[in-house]
Amino acid sequence: MTGGARSGGSRADAIDPHGARPIDPPRTDPIDPPAGTAPADPLAGYSDCVACGACCAAYRVAFYWAEADALGLPDTHVERLDPWRACMAGSNARAPRCVALVGPVGVDARCSIYAQRPSPCRDLQRGDAQCLRARARHGLPVPGSASFGRSRAD
Numbered sequence: 312m313t314g315g316a317r318s319g320g321s322r323a324d325a326i327d328p329h330g331a332r333p334i335d336p337p338r339t340d341p342i343d344p345p346a347g348t349a350p351a352d353p354l355a356g357y358s359d360c361v362a363c364g365a366c367c368a369a370y371r372v373a374f375y376w377a378e379a380d381a382l383g384l385p386d387t388h389v390e391r392l393d394p395w396r397a398c399m400a401g402s403n404a405r406a407p408r409c410v411a412l413v414g415p416v417g418v419d420a421r422c423s424i425y426a427q428r429p430s431p432c433r434d435l436q437r438g439d440a441q442c443l444r445a446r447a448r449h450g451l452p453v454p455g456s457a458s459f460g461r462s463r464a465d
Contacts, residue, residue, distance in 0.1 A: 360437035364420025367412040367432075369445035372399040374429045382427045399429065417451045 376397040379389045388410050390400045401410040411428070414420040422428055435441050443453045 360442075362418075362420060363446070363451070364412050364414065364416045364422075365445035365449045365451055366435050366442055367402075367420065367422065368406075368408040368416050369448050370402065370431075370441065371407055372402040372409055372429060372431045374398070374431055378429050382429060384424065384427055384429070388424065416449050417446075 373392060373396050376391065376395060379397050388400050389397050390403055391397050392403070399409045399411060401408050401412075409422075411422050411424045412420055413423050422432070446453050
């Protein structure tokens with residue numbers, strides 16, 4: 312195997328053990344930036360995501376119905392949308408508020424099922440576009456606003 316991984320060649324020169332095609336070097340997920348180049352968190356040093364709750368009272372939290380069973384979500388916390396999808400109860404309302412959210416938004420909110428939260432909740436990240444829209448919807452400070460850096464209790 313000339314120029315292959317065993318003879319000291321580069322990883323890009325390595326050959327699939329079945330001889331079908333070259334092996335591509337490992338790919339970095341585009342969501343995960345290279346080490347040392349993480350984007351700045353627009354809410355760094357401001358508020359704890361878990362205590363905010365704005366996203367829990369701004370969006371419908373929909374997911375594949377079997378996820379509720381896999382996570383062990385209580386039946387009282389799940390609303391069936393159609394044969395394939397379910398959502399967190401309360402999040403499908405005109406003024407959404409997830410049934411699992413406890414406490415006032417932006418002050419002392421918390422998720423009562425945090426360890427069991429469904430994938431949409433796990434996917435949303437502090438400071439991303441959805442987070443910032445939810446904060447704005449609830450009148451919470453967002454980066455670039457005059458009130459950013461002050462707590463809601465101020």
